[in-house]
Amino acid sequence: MAIGEAGLGSARHGSRPKRLEETMRGRLGRECVYVPSCRFGLFVALRHGCPPGGRVLMSPVNDDVIFFVVLAAGLRPVQAPLNPLDASIDVDAVPDEVWGSLSAVLTTNLYGNPDDAPRLREKCDALGIPLFEDGAHAIGSEVGGRPVGAWGDASVFSLSKHVGVKAGGFLACADPGLREALEKTCEDLLLPGRLTAELAFTARPYAEAAVRGLRLRRAAWATMRLLGLTEREEIRMPLRAEELARAVDLAPDLTAHDSWIRVDMHDYRLRSGPLRLGRIGRGLDRLEEVLAACRAGTELLLSTPWARPAGPGGASELPAGAGAGPASVQPLFRVPLFVADRDAAIAALARRGIVVGYLYDPPLDDYAGAAFTDPSPDPSGARWFARHALPVDPLRARRVVEVLQESGARPAEAPGGLEPTRG
Numbered sequence: 001m002a003i004g005e006a007g008l009g010s011a012r013h014g015s016r017p018k019r020l021e022e023t024m025r026g027r028l029g030r031e032c033v034y035v036p037s038c039r040f041g042l043f044v045a046l047r048h049g050c051p052p053g054g055r056v057l058m059s060p061v062n063d064d065v066i067f068f069v070v071l072a073a074g075l076r077p078v079q080a081p082l083n084p085l086d087a088s089i090d091v092d093a094v095p096d097e098v099w100g101s102l103s104a105v106l107t108t109n110l111y112g113n114p115d116d117a118p119r120l121r122e123k124c125d126a127l128g129i130p131l132f133e134d135g136a137h138a139i140g141s142e143v144g145g146r147p148v149g150a151w152g153d154a155s156v157f158s159l160s161k162h163v164g165v166k167a168g169g170f171l172a173c174a175d176p177g178l179r180e181a182l183e184k185t186c187e188d189l190l191l192p193g194r195l196t197a198e199l200a201f202t203a204r205p206y207a208e209a210a211v212r213g214l215r216l217r218r219a220a221w222a223t224m225r226l227l228g229l230t231e232r233e234e235i236r237m238p239l240r241a242e243e244l245a246r247a248v249d250l251a252p253d254l255t256a257h258d259s260w261i262r263v264d265m266h267d268y269r270l271r272s273g274p275l276r277l278g279r280i281g282r283g284l285d286r287l288e289e290v291l292a293a294c295r296a297g298t299e300l301l302l303s304t305p306w307a308r309p310a311g312p313g314g315a316s317e318l319p320a321g322a323g324a325g326p327a328s329v330q331p332l333f334r335v336p337l338f339v340a341d342r343d344a345a346i347a348a349l350a351r352r353g354i355v356v357g358y359l360y361d362p363p364l365d366d367y368a369g370a371a372f373t374d375p376s377p378d379p380s381g382a383r384w385f386a387r388h389a390l391p392v393d394p395l396r397a398r399r400v401v402e403v404l405q406e407s408g409a410r411p412a413e414a415p416g417g418l419e420p421t422r423g
Contacts, residue, residue: 004386011164017277023284024157027139028150032172035186037268038136039069039261041171044185045154046073046104047179051128052252052284053104055374057094059115060363060382061087061378062108063331066134067364067373070106071244073257074252077373078102078366084381084415085112085308086336087389089398091120095377099127106132107152111358111391112294117151130154130408136169137161137333140291141257142175159331160318162290163283167267167276190271208381225263235359237263243307281312290395294331297394302329304401306337306390332357334391338412339404345349348407354396361386380415 017034018237024032035041035348036098050056052074058066060079070077078101081093087110105124119132124131133155135141138148139162148153149172159168171182237260254269262268272280301307339345363382365375376382392400 005417009073013321017272018128018210019295020168020277020281021043021170021282022170028147028172030150030172030174031177032170033182033186034253034272034279035169035171035266035271036167036190037157038134038267038269039065039265040186040189041156041169041212042066042106042132042134043069043073043158043261044182044189045132045171045173045203046070046075046106048182049132049254050103052076054100056104056106057089057098057102058106058310058364059087059089060106060365060376061110061360062134062364062385063360064364064367065261065263065357066106066108067368068244068257069085071372072251072254072261075103077364077368079363079376079379081273081365081376082381084384084386085338086110086380087143087385088113088115089114090122090378090381091123092194093378096134098374098377099123102127102129104132106134108139109133109136109138110360111334111336112141112330113336114139114141114330116137116143117146118144121151124153130155140294140331141164142330146169148197157366159280162331163287164290164292165278165280165283166265168272168280169270173371181391189269191269191273200226232263239368241371248372287363289332292391294333294394295329297397298332298335299329299392300335300397300401301335301392304337304404306339306404306409307335309388310409311409320358332394335394335397336385336389337392337404338388339390340410340412342388342412345390345409346405349400349403352399352403354400354403356391358391359386359389378421383414 019033020034035044046056046069050073053076056075057078057079057080058070059082061082067077078098080089082088083090087108089107107117107120109115121131130153131151134147135149135150135155136158139157141148144151149157153174155172156168157172160166173179173182244260247253247256254261267308287413349356363376363379363386365373365379366383
């Protein structure tokens, strides 16, 4: 190992991660371990909390990377029925026989809209199984008077989202006595930091700013596709079923599943060096400012006709909390709007330089099939949400509203008999 790389490998023990951990501990009121990514932290949490071969209830509207993390941990994903307007787990729609078969529950808190953590906590306590919270999209969201991440036996967060630094995360645990064991597992699984990775991370914001400033975004994406540097041609990555089956046979094993888990983030298990940690710290220091802006943008988007599907008369009622003031609105990472022709809306936004990401279509049970997951007992809510939700960055709320108005986008028609609340 080169001298520079040795320095990066030892950076995990420096003062910067400790400061980051103390900051997050202050938000959650529980022990927090810095990790290079949310996906890495989730793998560690699942390995500590679940027996090999255990069954984990999760949302089918989620990033496929998280699905592969569950498989890598040696666990069987069980897809939950969902509330179709925010993709939260529908606790009452999970059959008793499914509850009785579970080893754990994993929330998603998609786009920052919280799952019903209080009721899930109650269910898990009654069954004697752990609750894990994926707070990747929800670092500023609350449910039941507590922050998302303060309900589970363990919770994970991503600093790639609200903090916007494309690296870093936290693994939080309810039992402070587990901290040492979690840290040791992280240390055993982390790979040495690389100077080239640190330099690339440092240069990336400047390169992205240049692309935006020169209006070269489309050309840059076309060049990356031509060179084979993009890993997703579609919303979901290729499943590669035969290869995946061989990897599952080796689970629990992070390395065997690496080609699926690393997609969009090849540094997900590298030790963070001082350059990366410095930027993460500066981003975390600005978190409250970013959350305030997200809350304001969320409130604006929730006041639009697309915030709730159209009823029988074509009118769209405002969702709960809209117009009630910023304090009553979650600072969402993305706001799911519902338009009748999502592809046309995406194209209209793209023409104005607004790229829509974080689409999770089709649901995981339709994507992976029964060979790799138990399908949802009622897939209708997940399918409707996955097909109709248009995730909008609240920081670009005004521009998005202008484009949707100009394009004549109509609200999607509501699925029959649904009156859930959002926000």
